[in-house]
Amino acid sequence: MRNILTIADAAAALPEIALVTAAMALLMVGVFRSKPATDLVTSLSLFVLAATAALVMFSSSGTVDAFNGAFVVDTFARVMKVMVLFGSAITVTMSVHFMKLERIERFEYPILILLATAGMMAMISANDLIALYMGLELQSLSLYVLAAINRDSARSSEAGLKYFVLGAISSGMLLYGCSLIYGFTGVTSFAGIADTLKQGEAGIGLIFGLVFLIAGLAFKVSAVPFHMWTPDVYEGSPTPVTAFFAAAPKIAAIALFVRAMVTPFSSIASDWQQVIVFISIASMVLGAFAAIGQSNIKRLLAYSSIGHMGYALVGLAAGSAEGVRGVVIYMAIYLITTLGTFAFVLAMRRQTGALEEISDLSGLAQNNKMLAFILAMLMFSLAGIPPLAGFFGKYFVFLAAIKADLIWLAVIGVVSSVVSAYYYLNIIRVMYFEEPVDNFDSMPTELRMIIGASGIFVIVFVALAGPVIDVARAAANSLF
Amino acid sequence: MAFAAAFFYLFSAVAVAAAVMVIVSRNPVHSVLFLILTFFNAAGLFVLLGAEFLAMILVVVYVGAVAVLFLFVVMMLDIDFAELRAGILNYAPVGATIGLILLVELALVYSGWVLSPEAIEGITAPAEGDAGLTNTEALGQLLYTRYIYFFQMAGLVLLVAMIGAIVLTLRHKPGVRRQDIAAQVARTPETAIEVKQVKPGQGI
Numbered sequence: 043m044r045n046i047l048t049i050a051d052a053a054a055a056l057p058e059i060a061l062v063t064a065a066m067a068l069l070m071v072g073v074f075r076s077k078p079a080t081d082l083v084t085s086l087s088l089f090v091l092a093a094t095a096a097l098v099m100f101s102s103s104g105t106v107d108a109f110n111g112a113f114v115v116d117t118f119a120r121v122m123k124v125m126v127l128f129g130s131a132i133t134v135t136m137s138v139h140f141m142k143l144e145r146i147e148r149f150e151y152p153i154l155i156l157l158a159t160a161g162m163m164a165m166i167s168a169n170d171l172i173a174l175y176m177g178l179e180l181q182s183l184s185l186y187v188l189a190a191i192n193r194d195s196a197r198s199s200e201a202g203l204k205y206f207v208l209g210a211i212s213s214g215m216l217l218y219g220c221s222l223i224y225g226f227t228g229v230t231s232f233a234g235i236a237d238t239l240k241q242g243e244a245g246i247g248l249i250f251g252l253v254f255l256i257a258g259l260a261f262k263v264s265a266v267p268f269h270m271w272t273p274d275v276y277e278g279s280p281t282p283v284t285a286f287f288a289a290a291p292k293i294a295a296i297a298l299f300v301r302a303m304v305t306p307f308s309s310i311a312s313d314w315q316q317v318i319v320f321i322s323i324a325s326m327v328l329g330a331f332a333a334i335g336q337s338n339i340k341r342l343l344a345y346s347s348i349g350h351m352g353y354a355l356v357g358l359a360a361g362s363a364e365g366v367r368g369v370v371i372y373m374a375i376y377l378i379t380t381l382g383t384f385a386f387v388l389a390m391r392r393q394t395g396a397l398e399e400i401s402d403l404s405g406l407a408q409n410n411k412m413l414a415f416i417l418a419m420l421m422f423s424l425a426g427i428p429p430l431a432g433f434f435g436k437y438f439v440f441l442a443a444i445k446a447d448l449i450w451l452a453v454i455g456v457v458s459s460v461v462s463a464y465y466y467l468n469i470i471r472v473m474y475f476e477e478p479v480d481n482f483d484s485m486p487t488e489l490r491m492i493i494g495a496s497g498i499f500v501i502v503f504v505a506l507a508g509p510v511i512d513v514a515r516a517a518a519n520s521l522f
Numbered sequence: 523m524a525f526a527a528a529f530f531y532l533f534s535a536v537a538v539a540a541a542v543m544v545i546v547s548r549n550p551v552h553s554v555l556f557l558i559l560t561f562f563n564a565a566g567l568f569v570l571l572g573a574e575f576l577a578m579i580l581v582v583v584y585v586g587a588v589a590v591l592f593l594f595v596v597m598m599l600d601i602d603f604a605e606l607r608a609g610i611l612n613y614a615p616v617g618a619t620i621g622l623i624l625l626v627e628l629a630l631v632y633s634g635w636v637l638s639p640e641a642i643e644g645i646t647a648p649a650e651g652d653a654g655l656t657n658t659e660a661l662g663q664l665l666y667t668r669y670i671y672f673f674q675m676a677g678l679v680l681l682v683a684m685i686g687a688i689v690l691t692l693r694h695k696p697g698v699r700r701q702d703i704a705a706q707v708a709r710t711p712e713t714a715i716e717v718k719q720v721k722p723g724q725g726i
Contacts, residue, residue, distance in 0.1 A: 047670055055671075062678060069685070109671040150689045157682050164675060176675035183679060187686035202690075 054108035054115050057097040057123070058163050064090040065156040072149035080149045084138055087152040091131040091159065098123045098163075105520060111231045112170035117520035121370060121513055122166045122297040125377055129290035130159045132381050132492060137282035139486040140388050144396070146192045146280065154191075155286065158184035162294030166301075171220040171230040174302060178216070178262065181291060182209050188286065189279045201278025208261070208271045216258025222251025235306035244310045252307060256317050259302065262295040265355060266324035269348045273336075276344035281396065284340055285384030288347050293373050296354055300366055303358060304521050311361045318359040323454050325352025330461040338398050339387055342465060343380075346424060349462055350376050356455055357439035360446035366518035368439035371510060375423075375435040375503070382496025383420050386413070389485040389493065397482075400469060405478025414473045416497035423500040425466040426459045431503035438511075530570055537563035548604075550596045558589045575658040 052059065068086055072079045098120055105116040134152050141147040161180030168174040186209060190202020224230050226248040227238040239248075261268040276284045303314055329349020336342040354376070357368035390397040407414035423432035436459060440452040503510075540559040547553050561584045568577035655663070665673050 051671075066681075110668060112671050148689065150685055154682070154685065154689070157678065157685075160678065172672050173675070176672055176679065180675060180679050180682060183682045183686065187682070187689055190690055193690050 050106075051108040051113075054102060054106045055113060055167075056101045057094045058160055058167075060097055061090060061094045061156060061163070062160045064093075065153055065160065068156070069150075069153050072153065078149075080141075080147045080151075081138075083149040084134060084152045087156050088131055088134055090156060091127050091134070094159075095124050095127040095131075098127065107169070109173075111233055112173040113164075113167050114169040115167055118297070118301070118366075118370075118517040119167045121517040122293060122373075123163050125293050125374060126159060126162045126166065126290045129293060129377050129381065130155055130286070133282060133286040133289060135488050136285065136381075136385050136388055136492055139489065140280070140282050140396070143391070144192065144280065148191070151188070151191060154184045154188055158188070158286075159290065162290060165294045165298040168298060168301070169232045169305065171224060171232075174298065175213075175217060175220060178298070179213065181294065182213065182262070185209075185287065185291060188283045189275055191283065192280045195280075197278040198280060201275045204278075205271055205275045212258050212261035212268065215254050215261075219251045219254025219256075219258060222247055223255065226251065232302070232306040236308060239307065239309045244313065249310075249313055252310075252314055253317060255302065256314065256321070259295065259299045260321050263292060263299060263351045263355075264348055265321045265351045266328045266348060267321075269325065269328065272348055273341045273344040276347075277338055277340045277398075281340065281384065281388050281398075284343075285381065285388070288343065288380050288384060289377055292347065292351065293377060296351070296358075296369060296373055299355075300358055300369060301521065304361070304366065315359055315361050318355055319448065319451055322352045322355035322359050323451065325349060325355065326455055326458040327352075330458040333462065333465045336465070337400055339390075339400050339403075339469075340398055342400065342469075343383065343387070346462070346466075347380070349458070350424075353436055353439055353455060353459070356443050356448075356451060359448060359451060360439075360442040362442060362446055363515075363518045363522045364445060365439070365442035366521055367511070367514045368435075368442045370514035370517050371438050372435040374510060374514070375431045375500075378496050378499050379420055379423050379432060382416075382493055382500075383424070385489045385492040385496065386417050386420070389413075389482060389489050391483050391485075392480060393483065400472055402479070403469065403472050404476040406473040406482075408478045409481040413493070416493055417473065418470045419497050419500055421466040421469050425463040427463070429504045431500040434503060434507055526570055530567070533563045533566040533570070537567070550601075551593065554589060554593045554596055557592065558585050561585050561589065573657060575656075575661055578658075 065087075068083050068090070071086070072083050075082070102115050102120075105114065107114050134155055137151065138147075141151065158181050161177050161182075161184060164173065164177030165181060166177075168177050186202055186206040189205045190199050192198035220230075223235065226245055227235050229235055229238060257268060261271075264272040276287065279287065303318070307314055325348050329345050329347075329352055333342050333345035333349070336345060350372075354369050354372045357365040357372060359365070360368070387398070388396075390402060403417075406417075419430060423430040426432045426436045436455070440455055443449075443452040443455070537560050540556045540563065543556040544553050544560065547556060561580055565577040565580045568574070568580060
């Protein structure tokens with residue numbers, strides 16, 4: 043009699059199983075509790091995310107394969123999963139206040155975030171084309187619903203619908219690519235594909251499948267030319283949901299992208315590298331130029347995140363352990379800076395409601411010196427100005443690109459980061475040199491703490507860069 | 523063998539005829555009923571192939587859920603099908619082209635089999651399994667052991683779809699009167715009946 047679920051498999055997937063079981067239990071709490079359960083479910087889900095992060099870190103060590111090789115837990119997976127869980131937890135925390143003020147608080151919101159997080163963890167651990175797709179769908183489907191969660195607002199519904207339709211198209215492309223890869227190798231597991239490719243030359247059919255796979259994944263990380271959904275979805279979704287989109291799913295999608303390229307296709311690296319180089323350059327350049335004309339800060343951050351995905355992909359284009367180390371560092375810094383910036387956007391609120399225009403920031407420095415200073419630091423960091431955190435992220439990916447003889451890629455990256463500095467600095471100019479308008483309403487404690495912590499992180503990153511780099515190196519080495 | 527062949531022609535002939543009726547019948551409700559007939563005959567074809575699991579799934583999913591849903595939509599929405607059908611002949615060339623392409627593809631597949639008889643062996647490789655299993659059992663044994671992870675993930679995706687549908691559409695309307703059976707049963711004559719003294723000629 044074959045076992046239904048072996049102990050070893052269950053142990054490897056323990057954090058995921060715990061997270062999903064807890065999400066279902068919380069769903070029951072929300073449904074059957076007679077009083078409104080949003081607050082209870084929100085705080086419990088924070089606890090669940092923290093407990094899952096602890097399980098991820100301590101429940102396994104080394105590289106563990108489970109479910110016949112469909113699921114892998116290695117240092118890379120653990121690091122990325124902790125980052126994803128951190129991103130989700132912070133987003134849940136900073137949503138509470140906004141959702142209450144906008145009267146869209148619902149207990150399903152944290153539960154959908156939990157389930158999306160489970161999907162992201164499955165993506166990060168995916169070691170098989172089917173596992174890749176199942177994780178991606180679990181995550182995407184939760185995100186479509188989250189985008190439309192403010193269902194009485196036409197913009198939110200539009201964002202959800204747009205995301206859903208375009209996401210379905212990209213899933214279709216991804217599946218088409220997967221089916222071609224399966225057809226030309228005969229296996230779905232990454233290890234099996236790698237073995238098949240080592241034996242013989244990759245046929246044109248396989249390359250064709252690989253390109254479709256990359257197209258599908260590029261959509262999920264919102265890299266050019268599959269980025270069109272990003273500004274509209276970011277602008278239309280409620281701001282905490284936008285913060286979530288910009289943070290955790292990006293980490294998971296980049297992690298999946300890295301693993302799906304490096305593990306099965308390492309022997310045909312030159313074939314996918316040129317595609318990644320193109321996507322990366324296009325994203326960096328578009329992110330730098332398209333954001334200049336934006337007046338809505340959420341749209342601006344959407345273009346900024348497209349650009350940042352381009353920089354992260356520079357590390358993947360290098361195709362080396364060093365490049366992947368750069369990607370991990372870049373994503374860690376991106377995550378914390380983005381969360382801080384979105385916490386700030388959430389704090390932009392006056393009696394009239396939430397504000398989203400850059401002009402609303404006019405003269406902030408005279409009203410609230412500290413807040414303006416931290417936002418300035420975050421913007422400098424996003425622009426990549428030394429000695430702030432963002433500079434080091436870019437430094438490590440460009441270093442890897444130069445070592446991989448992709449010097450002109452690094453040059454284009456530096457040039458586009460100089461261009462993008464224009465719109466980051468423009469925000470600072472508006473804050474410091476324009477006539478002040480009314481002050482913002484005072485913000486809740488949790489936002490204050492998130493903004494503060496994020497500001498401190500970008501400033502003192504120089505001092506704590508050592509351990510971060512070590513962790514990233516260990517993560518990257520576990521893939522090669 | 524001749525018996526099976528007779529049933530094959532019966533099922534296929536009815537399926538094709540019903541499929542034609544789906545398109546040409548005037549009444550949309552009839553169309554849906556013919557669609558259900560087509561599904562049943564396709565299920566019969568699956569049984570002839572020895573794929574009884576697929577046959578049952580086809581009946582349960584397509585007839586039980588999808589076709590009934592169609593029927594509901596057709597009957598509940600006010601759609602003027604005569605108007606929709608007005609320009610149907612304009613689309614005939616496109617439909618004919620698609621049909622022709624499908625026919626050519628079928629011919630290509632068939633000629634492939636004729637030209638290289640060994641090719642057909644490649645596509646009929648049954649999944650390994652214990653002898654004497656029905657294919658429902660064989661699928662179950664694979665699905666709940668080797669593919670347990672994918673199976674559970676698919677379950678989660680469906681859970682999210684369900685939560686999403688409820689989150690986005692369910693509205694609790696205040697003031698909706700719902701039947702409360704417990705309250706109805708717990709009524710006594712004292713709470714249900716009020717005795718009024720009515721003076722003659724005045725009314726209540």
